[in-house]
Amino acid sequence: MLKHLLRGTALSLVASAALAAAPDAALQAALQKVAEQAKPGTLGVLVMDPATGQSVSVNAHRPYLMMSVFKAPIATAVLSQVDAGTLRLDRKVHLVPADIVGGSAVPSTGAALKSGAKDFTVDELLHAAVTQSDNTAVDALLRVLGGTATATRFLESKGVHGMRIDMGEGDLGRMFEAKGSDAVLASHVNSSTPEAAATFLRKLQAGELLSAGSTQKLLALMTAQVIPNRVRAGLPAGYQLADKTGTSGTEDGHRAAFNDIGIITAPDGSKRIVVLFLVHSPASSDQATAWFAEIGKLTAASMSR
Template sequence: MQRRTSATHRDRRCWLALCLCVSAVSAAAAPSWQERLTAALAHIDAAPDGPRIGVYVRALGSGESASFQAEQSWYLASAVKVPVAVAVLRGIARGVYQLDTPVTLRADDYVDGAGSTNRQAVGAALPIRYLLEQMVIHSDNTASDMLIGLVGLAQVNAVTAEVAPGGFGPITRLAEVRRATYGQLVPAAHRLAGRELLMLRQQRDDSARLQYLARIVQVPVGDFRLATLGEAYDAYYATGLNAGRLDAYGELLAQLADGQLLPPTQTRYLLGLMERVVTGPQRIRAGLPAGARFAHKTGTQRGRFCDAGIVQPAGGTRVVVVACTRGELSLVRAERALREVGTALCRSGVLTQGVPDAPSCAIRPPALPAAGHADPP
């Protein structure tokens, strides 16, 4: 009887050891959230009817990260407004000015884009609070240039240099983006006035813009250095202005989320503004699980679209995600790709406590029909 009992115990020990071995093999065989995510991103990037993408993701609790072409330089467009906001709020934290301090609108501040600031009259005194809300929530370019004028470009570029030395190209005023782009066509465009930039934007199409520009600078279109406005944008993008690596931008957001860039009051204020962003509702946000909060900033320009922010999933830890597209003029198709990035992020398990393909994650949207491109904002 003793021999049978010992054999039974031995059999049980072997069975338990076998179960543990099988469990370990299964765990080792299961792909990590990073592997699931990068495989999905490669699929999105390879779609024949979509743009090329770059993505950086970091789980702030564990520090684990995933990168897909994030080490390349990507044009950030209006995503550069986050370091502008940080520079302004640092001035407020130092007591240099307050949220209610007025800033005077100058004729040189006007630039096309979203928001209501460029409908204000020259000489209007607009509070910093209003300008920050317009810049972050509505991506108002005129408000951005007023705030850059307040703190100076040196302070703005000091933020990015501090966070990730060498990770960002120079940040410029938003009006200079337009002047530098049109300047690729004809050097005299570097002297365009703010109201002239607004009028150029209001022209019906690229051909009309070139004709209007020719009248302003008194140079025939045939004498322009490049034939199209699209070529001018490509030449501008090649300068590296307002561009950066996505992992560097992810570091910026991680330090903001962890309170390393601003004191607690200013950190809460900026993240609150970023949660109220109204631009890009069909980008990453559309692919996130229900109940997730997203403090983010979008960027939109011809053939260049971005979405970058901090996801706070219900019951989970915060995750930084930075995504940009290029090579696709269609806003609809670029936003679909960014929405798929949000879906892939959710289905990887990093937002759902390690559960891949959770029911709360959106399904992959169907293919879209061909669509025309959106004019640059």
């Protein structure tokens, strides 16, 4: 009798665990609907519960141009060297006006250089690159790091496969100017699959990429980033988002990339990872922002069910 009770209890627990971990069919359908609205652009979406590893996704099995999303992985690679003791946050980096790279969300470092050469600490460059999406700062960090290959090797070594960093913001901007958006997208430079971006975020929040102190530091920088819309705009009061956005310019009425990846934390402490990559879209920034906000709202609602 006891044997049958124990077996029944075990089967019940397995069934309950499977039910709890099952993908959210309602969320999947809602995400598909938003992706349909985004056509003729392609909207790649992935929402993951990091506690179970279960995810729902749309158009997720292909690479997307990251744009400034890549600043968070680069910052992670820099902080890994700080953790290893081979780099210090207070190390001074000398920059001159020729190092200015345009196109930043907030040109903090670049603006400071317009009056002449200046020294910045690695810590200041991290803050500018992640929180203010400053292009000059991230290209300086890549030089300190040892180049883009170092960043990609770090990600691969940590099990983040499908995310590649080939060039800095300056070189990418020149590639856009010389070859155009279609050629950039076809080359898959500076690209990530949604699965790779989700893996990066899951490993980051779990403390698998950095020390506890560096993990906390980077997540705080991502939480403080200066673009308050996109996914963040759809979250109810009490929800937090640690994210990194990325945006390209437009060419012939189409935007090559409009992105947001991040970790949503509900008031009860539960989390969801959300990855959004919109490519080759004729939509206005306001329309794309509305789609991203809707996905933020849908994700938050799924967390309360």
